[in-house]
Amino acid sequence: MARFKVKKDKESGAINTSSLPDIIFMLLFFFMVTTTMRETSPKVRTKVPEASQIQKLEKKSLVSYILIGPPINHRLYGDNSRIQLDDQFATVKDIGEFVARERQARNEADRNKITTSLKVDESTKMGVVTDVKQQLRKSSALKINYSARRARK
Template identity: 45%
Template sequence: MSKFKKKVNTKQEIPTSSMPDVVFMLLFFFMVTTKMRETNINVEQHMPQATQLRTLAKKSLISYLYIGSPKKIDQFGKEPKIQANDVFIEPKGVIQWVNSEKAKLDEVDRDAITISLKVDVESKRGLIADVETELRRANARKLLYSANQKIDR
């Protein structure tokens, strides 16, 4: 009687030697595409919730101002402050800040600059209105009040 046993020659395991390469590729992809935040935010940031959110098509035109109570209360007090880049500024310094932000943009885009106000919910309107007046003087009149999507409606 002849043997008809089929000869099994294939390997049973999935080759895993290329797995690290695949994962490293993923890792590098995420490292390259995600943008690290350059500034440490030193004020409290609890965003308000809203429904009518809009985005800006050109993200490069956005500059950020952070407003809220300082995180280090013992050092800076608990009155809300304005943070631009890495420093606290007064409302009077907003014009200078806007001009330096405009200088970073291409000349054709300078008037289209959009200021994103990241304001803590507990901040008072008085300070924000002062900032708005200075922004009007600085001719940066497109404003985005940063907010999160409201979940329940």
């Protein structure tokens, strides 16, 4: 008489994975809600400076970006700071047209609420930045934001 039950060769039950898609979907929704679409791929390096008195930019759809910094592909384009508008390199002269284009893309009601965010590398010389600012003034895009990171205490 067997004292212990002889283990029957039971098929080891498969782990129930029916909730796995749900978990992944939750992750997916998290990312869909918290992130925004990448609009441009950066061609210049923009390590923005640190500052303590910074504000968050509300309404991402009303922000247009101007990137200034040394090109990432410095073998091809050199080390001097360049301006990037949308997806390509540009010169100071293109700024007026860029502002007009950004305005065209927005609703009529929102056109004067556009903020221009300057993402400028900290090593950039002010000369370029000043030129860009003058151009922005000329095309009366007066709300600007100097992009900066929160300073570590």
